[in-house]
Amino acid sequence: MLRWLWLSTLLVALDQASKWLALERLAPYEALPLVPGFNLTLMFNTGAAFSFLSNAGGWQRWGLSLLALVLSVALTFWLRRLSRAEVVSAVGLALIIGGAIGNLWDRLVYGYVVDFIDLYVADWHWPAFNLADSAITVGAALLVWEGLFGGHKADDQKTNGQD
Numbered sequence: 001m002l003r004w005l006w007l008s009t010l011l012v013a014l015d016q017a018s019k020w021l022a023l024e025r026l027a028p029y030e031a032l033p034l035v036p037g038f039n040l041t042l043m044f045n046t047g048a049a050f051s052f053l054s055n056a057g058g059w060q061r062w063g064l065s066l067l068a069l070v071l072s073v074a075l076t077f078w079l080r081r082l083s084r085a086e087v088v089s090a091v092g093l094a095l096i097i098g099g100a101i102g103n104l105w106d107r108l109v110y111g112y113v114v115d116f117i118d119l120y121v122a123d124w125h126w127p128a129f130n131l132a133d134s135a136i137t138v139g140a141a142l143l144v145w146e147g148l149f150g151g152h153k154a155d156d157q158k159t160n161g162q163d
Contacts, residue, residue: 001079001082001086002076004091005076005079005097006094008095011098011102011131011132012098012101012102012105015102019106019130019131023042023114026042026116029041029043030042037121038118038119039118039120040117040118041128043115043116043128044113044115046111046112065107068104068107069104071096072097075100078093088142088146089142089143092142093143095138096140098132098135099132099133099134099136099139101132102131102132103132103136116130117129117130117131
């Protein structure tokens with residue numbers, strides 16, 4: 001199922017292109033309203049999700065980079081072991097790998113992750129994020145979905161002697 005790495009590659013390219021546009025066209029921390037509830041706002045995240053560890057003193061750049069690299073390699077091995085029938089899991093893993101590499105690139109090149117998608121309701125803003133973050137979230141949701149609801153047909157067939 002390594003053939004699904006094309007999706008990871010496409011995602012990294014789209015993520016980096018969108019971040020380049022954000023860096024080129026947006027002023028830091030100034031909201032560009034698009035529609036109610038959705039702004040483009042350039043922000044720089046030195047931490048992990050929701051700026052967790054952003055004030056950790058600098059080690060987080062390399063620690064989170066190493067974590068992203070190790071997880072990407074581990075998920076690639078997992079992807080390699082999937083059967084052709086496990087498409088949902090393959091897509092989920094490919095999205096997570098692409099998102100992790102997109103944010104890893106930012107950490108290595110800039111020292112922070114470029115975020116620019118700003119969703120809000122009234123005065124409450126969700127933490128800014130990017131395309132890579134979205135892919136990681138969707139990929140994780142697909143894996144959870146598959147874990148909860150997928151694969152049961154194969155298990156049912158095995159228990160009924162229908163291998």
